[in-house]
Amino acid sequence: MRPPTGLYSTSGTGLPLGFSFVPKLNIDNTEFGKIIGFNAGTYPSQSLYTLQSILSPIPPQINPVSSYQLRCSLVNNVYCIPDDILTTFNTAGTTIGQLVSYQPNEFCWVDVPNGSYASITITVVDQEERFAKLNDTNMLISLIIRQKK
Template sequence: MSATAYTPQLQIDNSGFGAIVGLSNGVYPAAQTTSVYAINSNVTPMVDPVAAVIVGLSNLYNPIANNNQVLHTFTSAGVGFGGLITASQDQGIAYCPMQGTNNEITLSFYDQDMRPLQIIDPNVCIRLLMRQKSMTRRCDYISQIYSISLR
């Protein structure tokens, strides 16, 4: 057994983990040393890579949006890690459904870059309140604004 103590080395070979802790891929320290080793992040740490959650609904119709299935967006600002995130739309959201008949709707969650989120929390509660409302005029109005803005 060696009488000399060495500082352990940390090898980061996964850029996903490296982004979370703020270190690029590599070995820290580069060589074993007998002295204390400390390093500051060489990239900005991203402890929570999801800045915003986008809620998508499969039967939305919005001709003036890049992604016409976006229903709502919320963040976890002010909520501790692992805490309960509560998001609500107090006024409700009026939208035009896609034309035709729908047998089902699909609610999806995306991050701010529109990548699907893998939700592993077994305690998720989603409440959608839907009511029929005459949206013909509103949809026509949106279509008129859309066609005018393209000219």
């Protein structure tokens, strides 16, 4: 709805005068809504002519990735679902674009089923099991494999 008059001030500031209409924020992308802390929808839901403050109904996810899972095709981890999770880690103390260094305090020994294997597949996913987008091609992963006692 556009008023016929009062769109521009005569002093040249470009600000509307004489008509107090509050614009609406329309969020039609759920993933963007998560980043700014709003569900998909229109805010405010009704046309208003007075200013209004709206608190976000959900916490904003500025960095949507809170943790990573390192998954390995050789692993049979009876303590996890899915059972191919080798370890998990978070990015605490880093910001987007910084080097993430994870060194566990102790070794995590996980069973490898008996058999002969032609390859090992290691996958890094986030907490939603989406493939992690890793821009750095320099990565070091150490796997220690030992015989069962």
